[in-house]
Amino acid sequence: MSNKQQGFSLIEILVALGLIALVISTFTTSSGMFSNRQKLDESLDSIRRAIRFSQDEAALKNKIVRIRFLLDKRPQEFAVEFGPSDNFVIPKSIVGQAEVSSLKEQEELEAEKKSIDKKFSKVDEFQEDNYEFSEKVRIISYGSTLFKSLVSEGDVSMYFYPSGEKDSALIFLATDEELSSLSIPSFTMDFETEYMVNSEEVSGSLDELIEIYTDKAKGIFEKWLKE
Numbered sequence: 001m002s003n004k005q006q007g008f009s010l011i012e013i014l015v016a017l018g019l020i021a022l023v024i025s026t027f028t029t030s031s032g033m034f035s036n037r038q039k040l041d042e043s044l045d046s047i048r049r050a051i052r053f054s055q056d057e058a059a060l061k062n063k064i065v066r067i068r069f070l071l072d073k074r075p076q077e078f079a080v081e082f083g084p085s086d087n088f089v090i091p092k093s094i095v096g097q098a099e100v101s102s103l104k105e106q107e108e109l110e111a112e113k114k115s116i117d118k119k120f121s122k123v124d125e126f127q128e129d130n131y132e133f134s135e136k137v138r139i140i141s142y143g144s145t146l147f148k149s150l151v152s153e154g155d156v157s158m159y160f161y162p163s164g165e166k167d168s169a170l171i172f173l174a175t176d177e178e179l180s181s182l183s184i185p186s187f188t189m190d191f192e193t194e195y196m197v198n199s200e201e202v203s204g205s206l207d208e209l210i211e212i213y214t215d216k217a218k219g220i221f222e223k224w225l226k227e
Helices: 010-061 103-117 206-227
Strands: 063-070 075-085 138-146 155-160 171-174 178-184 192-197
Touching: 010 063, 010 075, 010 155, 010 171, 010 178, 063 138, 138 206, 178 206
Parallel strands: none
Antiparallel strands: 063 075, 063 155, 138 171, 171 178, 178 192
16 A cells, blocks of 8 residues: 655646636625726716706706816816806806907807806705716716717716706716716616726726717717717
């Protein structure tokens, strides 16, 4: 009877280590994606909550209310703001993000925007400070039936009216792993949310993926306008 003990061969040890590394890598990747999706969902929930609040407050206080998105901030922010009474007419040049062809027109538009902004004040009842998005999440672009194209920079507002109507909009948010769209109808709260995992061969930071996400958003927005 042989008492000789057999150990693991070098190949078996390497295979085992390789499997362990694969499991750890898979877990780390899936955990990171779960974390990013969680941050994305938190941002979407915050926008939905702000929309519900704004629509209710506009009707309750008989005033125009807006959600003002500050797209150039890092991290990005939004605020809920009270405006004038329902007889106030927001100029189409402001609502529709009018295009300008000269420096003078640009200056006039900026002056008009500042004049409008003075008529709105922050709603502390909703949130004392501006809502800040996670640094892992970014609004890629904002579109509306009032706009001819998507807005990706500066500040843009969604308006709510005492009649119960609001601007219908399509908002695109993204992480470095996926793009999401939030569709908002004019009267109801029937939000539609879609997620599109980045399946491109290109991978990298959110900054590096902006162009890819923007192209996808444009195609979805054009289709949304026709519906």
